[in-house]
Amino acid sequence: MNIRTELEKLVSLRERGELSQAESEQAKGLLLSDQPTEAANGHKEVEQDLERKRKKVKTQFLTAIFATVAALFGGVSAAIAPGPVNSVIFAMWLIASTLWWVDYAKGKAELGKCASGVGESGVLG
Numbered sequence: 001m002n003i004r005t006e007l008e009k010l011v012s013l014r015e016r017g018e019l020s021q022a023e024s025e026q027a028k029g030l031l032l033s034d035q036p037t038e039a040a041n042g043h044k045e046v047e048q049d050l051e052r053k054r055k056k057v058k059t060q061f062l063t064a065i066f067a068t069v070a071a072l073f074g075g076v077s078a079a080i081a082p083g084p085v086n087s088v089i090f091a092m093w094l095i096a097s098t099l100w101w102v103d104y105a106k107g108k109a110e111l112g113k114c115a116s117g118v119g120e121s122g123v124l125g
Contacts, residue, residue: 006031053111060104067097 007028014024074090 003031050111050114053107053114057104057107057111060100060107064097064100064104067093067100071097 010019010024010027010031013019014021019027071090071093074086074093078086078090
C-alpha cells in the first residue's frame with residue numbers, strides 16, 4: 001500500500017463530499033498509524049529472503065563438495081581400472097562438480113549483493 005496514493009484518495013473523497021471532516025481525519029489517522037507495522041513487515045520479509053538465500057548457498061556448497069569427492073573417486077577408479085565406463089563416470093562427475101561450483105559462486109555473489117544492502121543492525125541501508 002502506497003501511503004501517498006491512499007492520502008490522495010482520502011483528499012479526493014473529502015473534496016467530493018463523500019467523507020466528512022471527522023471521517024477524513026479518522027481515516028488519515030488510521031492510515032498513518034499502520035505505517036510502522038508495514039515497515040516492520042517489509043523488514044521481516046527482507047530478512048526471511050536473505051535467510052532463504054543463505055540456505056540455498058549452503059546447499060550449493062555442500063552439493064559441490066559432494067560432486068567433487070565423487071569425481072575424485074571416479075578418477076581413482078579410472079586410474080586403477082582403466083576402461084571406457086570408468087572414464088565416462090569420471091568425466092560426468094567432473095562436469096557435474098564444475099557446474100555445482102559455478103552455481104555456488106553465482107549464489108555467493110548474489111548473496112553478497114543482497115547482504116551489502118543490509119547494515120550491521122539488519123536494517124536496509
